Amino acid sequence: MSAVLECRDVRKEFRGNVVLRDLSLDVAEHEVVVLIGASGSGKSTLLRCVNLLETLDDGSIHLDGEHITDPKTNPDLVRRRIGMVFQSFNLFPHLSVLDNVTLAPIRVHGLSTAAAEARALELLERVGLADKAREFPDRLSGGQQQRVAIVRSLVNSPRLMLLDEVTSALDPELVGEVLSLVRDLKGDGMTMLIATHEMGFARQVADRICFLEQGAILEQGPPEQVLGDPQQPRTRQFLQRIIEAGRL
Incomplete structure (x- = not known):
């Protein structure tokens, strides 16, 4: 399958603090990639960079082969092809x-x-x-x-949907109805890049899970591998804390 989204050596700093550290990621057509990781690991910043709400300090992002982070690109035209949903509803x-x-x-x-x-x-x-x-x-x-x-x-x-912690502002009993809708979108073949703390949700909808640590992808693979048999000690530590919190 062709890549709808290509991130190449993406780097983003805020006042000298490196938030995305030479991160590379492809999302294929109809693929659902879920980003997990501790707060501050760079998940939301990556989504904002893809939607051109933040400018890169280095690297490039391509949508269907088009270099959308080229300074000559019109962000409004790019955003017509990207749907983004935030944790706050923004209605x-x-x-x-x-x-x-x-x-x-x-x-x-x-x-x-x-x-x-x-x-x-x-x-x-x-x-x-x-x-x-x-x-x-x-x-x-x-x-x-x-x-x-x-x-x-x-x-x-949209060609690509970005979902940034779309359930974090909801009461627990309301989470299910939103997750059900996202599962339906997956069934329709929507290409999605999702940041979430809901590990059960990630397991259900992801084709691939990427664990971010300090702005880089430390580990990635199918949900059953990353969540069930993580290879990196830091991934195991993160998931153990999630389990102790009753969220896996």
């Missing part, structure tokens, strides 16, 4: 669910209101939220708001 509180979802298709992609709403309602129906289309975000549960945020990213038919 506009003054807009209805439907208006949140259709804003970009109408304003950025030039779709007619009728076409954008038809597509949005189709996706909201799929995730069980069609009846909430006219509600405002504060009338929804956290899990419902996060599903709306995912739909908002899906409505533009």
